[in-house]
Amino acid sequence: MEINLRWWILALCNLLLFWLQGMVGDATGALGLTLSVNALYVIMPAVCLSQGWGLVLMFLAGLSVDAGLPIGFGFHAVMFAVALTVLHAYQRSLQKAGLGQLIALTIGLNIIFQLVEAVLLAGPLSSYGEYWLRIGSDLVASTLATGLVGWWFLSLEHWLLTITGQEMAEPENV
Template structure:
């Protein structure tokens, strides 16, 4: 397995998005809003990298997200890896999609990830209506913010790959 520059560029972009979202969530937290834009961490690694490198990248990104949270070791990493493995079969279709279509895919994947995380972490809160109200409001605000932030972030990643001379499509023999 040879080292691919695209993986490092996409990892740096994921770290940048994570830091920016943490700052935004620290500000919005005083108003009871939390943005979760996890789908943005997954889309371009799925389309640009071989499966092994894509899984490694989303695994490291998941560990970064898990670090400050009171969740089991590798919770987001395993969830991201499962979604990546599922979507990897559609990488050629996703790779040919325009930016607007990528945003629509990201909205669907993000909604799935928010609901899956909520169900897996609910525990004793499963029957609490306020818990589900909070999850619903977070899903709503995340869905409203994703097109704006996603448009910028996906454009940034594509621009970064092109400016560094990397191809934005997966290798043919992958």
């Protein structure tokens, strides 16, 4: 079986992002803020990988996120998989997009992810004003963080693919 180097590079980048997100969450938690940049797990795999390999990566990333959390195991995996499938339908256009456009897309997707989480995980908290205040502040902070981190992270992924001689598109899609 041929080793898909592009998949491994993006998997390692996602592992790095997972570690950094945990470290930042550890620091900002005491302030009552959560910086979520989950959309960054999805964007490059949707642009560069075939749907099958992309879904495998999304399940791995989503299950890693879910493993330590008190939520249904697979919640994030399913969310990432659905997002990847939707984005994959526009893969040819996304491969031509510039960094700024990809960051704008990441911010949009991140906002959608956070709103989905806010609604599905709220439970009885939804009747408290403080809950929506917290969600609002998390949304603003995460949007700013996605812009800044996204610029670095997407550039890193693109640079790693370039120096290893990988094209942005899978050979069968070119």
